[in-house]
Amino acid sequence: MGNRLANEKSPYLLQHANNPVNWYPWSEEAFEEAKERNCPIFLSVGYSTCHWCHVMERESFEDEEVAAILNHNFVSIKVDREERPDIDHIYMSVCLAMTGQGGWPLTILMTPDKKPFYAGTYFPKHEKWDRVGLVEILIQVSEKWRQDPGLLLGMAEKVSSSVFAEKRYSQDGELNEETLLKAFSLAGELFDKEYGGFGTAPKFPTPHNLAFLLRYWRREGGREALDMVTHTLERMYRGGIYDHIGYGFSRYSTDKKWLAPHFEKMLYDNALLALAYIEGYQATGRKLYARVAKEIFTYVLRDMTSPEGGFYSAEDADSEGEEGKFYVWTPAEIKDVLGEQDGAAYCRLFDITAKGNFAGRNIPNLIDAPSFNDDGELTLAAEETAGYIESLRNKLFDAREKRAHPHKDDKTLTSWNGLMIAALARGAAVFGEDLYRRAAVKAVEFIMQKLRRTDGRLLARYRDGEAAYPAYLDDYAFLVWGLWELYEADFTASHLENALALTGQMIDLFWDAENGGFYFSGKDTEQLISRPKEVYDGALPSGNSVALLNLLRLARLTADGELMDIAEKQIKAFSGSIGQYPWGYTHFLMGVDFMLGPTREIVIAGKAGAADTGAMLNAARQAFLPNATLLFHPPGETGRQIEKVIPFLKEQRQINEKATAYICENYACRAPVTDLQQFADMLQQEPVYLSRNVHH
Structure with a gap:
């Protein structure tokens, strides 16, 4: 028997539609029910390609015992973080404040008026690996709610007043060339000289860090910033984080070598990484980087593009209930496809061994392979030409296609589509490839036709014939980025007109006229318990950071002084906070670099x-x-x-x-x-x- 999620469009919510848990979507109905029953709310936030979300579902949400406890004592709400990033941002800030860490699935216990008193991420059904069990938490909280609700209500008030007080960004200080130098110096301290990237495992690609360093190199000269970029671009490509058979990057690496990824593939990572490899090619002329960018586009246009022209969101890490199963091989499987001689050659080159490099099986990688030549190809024996290696890859790809595929999240998000439009447009301009331009134009047309209300207001998500949710700051900022990149690819005036019109809407809906900066959600949307501003550039650049560079470029393109004034106020709004740790704001610093000039x-x-x-x-x-x-x-x-x-x-x-x-x-x-x-x-x-x- 299904629950209320059966009527939703989100692939993530639909995955939970047959759980015995009596799930509600985020809705007034759920909160009214909690008030009527005088019971707390169990809020679970995740997304459809999240490995640990699947684990928690199998262990707990499909379990009759857990469902009985939840249904009797709580009102349970499921949220897709990709559809409702506004809710996710707010309650993730609670989890970070209460536990010092975040991630998905996000688990929140809160009062019927949306005030949280307990937060965490993944919980096993019962205690294991030193992690408290979900059953134990739920029983303790439900007993406490019955016996002493005032204690939990008091905790909720305390948490809400401290976490949800509007964050005051420091405006003290100047952002100047010294700020850029400080960010570069921090990068040098964190840089992994052996394997590239920054910090220790898990390692995320974070392409805007590389984009910033390329701009710093362009400004200051010297080799160090450029070398950090080129070493990272090559080491990431060599690793198992890159799919050497089907192309495209996974979300992050669990180790410092970029060998074993968390296998889910996200549209936004592949868009931003394609841009990073294109810029690496523009800066150095190295054909390897051009080839990687083109391979990413091959993957996206083959596997992640809807017939209508929008781009899908993500592919799961799991297939047949096992993480990475679609992507890993044994030597015998390789030789079954390629034959003994060719199979042995492929295994030798791509590190496929009897011992294995991932739970007894193998992730193809080039970590210890020979160097690349000027044409971007591996330096191999004469008979092992690029064409020969490509013929082996094609055979393995065809064989792999017959396997059970990971789940594909086929919703279209305006924000992530904006990033892929930007990447394809840049690829079209730099490589002279009209296929990329046509794909970007088709995606823009799809968004303009399907993801706008009749009054022109952008919407955030499209799936199965339905567009929903008023668009967030990221949707506006990322799409405008795509539009000005597309203008520079085909010089169609309507792209600039749309970019300027959407920027005007963005300022009207999100701008904080009192303190500067853009709120994440619009003034015309559901008023949640807080209205945050985000400027930190994490796995994705923030909407504020992307908006800054958009404003500056559009101001230059059109000589619009008002846009320049807003950009200057935006820099002032966040200047003190960014100056304290500039490496956390590298996309924003690209705007600062642009503002400092020369342009x-x-x-x-x-x-x-x-x-x-x-x-x-x-x-x-x-x-x-x-x-x-x-x-x-x-x-x-x-x-x-x-x-x-x-x-x-x-x-x-x-x-x-x-x-x-x-x-x-x-x-x-x-x-x-x-x-x-x-x-x-x-x-x-x-x-x-x-x-x-x-x-x-």
């Missing part, structure tokens, strides 16, 4: 499709110019459309019918050039850095 505005005036125009655009796109904006001004009606968005383009036209480049830097414009080599030389000239503080 370049590059305009190419020329005929669309003409050879000289294409050559100039390609020169600008191939170079690593993170603080440059690129505009295209063609003649005719298309040119007039972009002039409506960016009026100053009217003056920047072709000279003598030739493609003409205009470069402005530090608010001064150079003489226009029509010679391709002269333009390329100008792009490579070191920018003139004007040291100054940001925020006064």
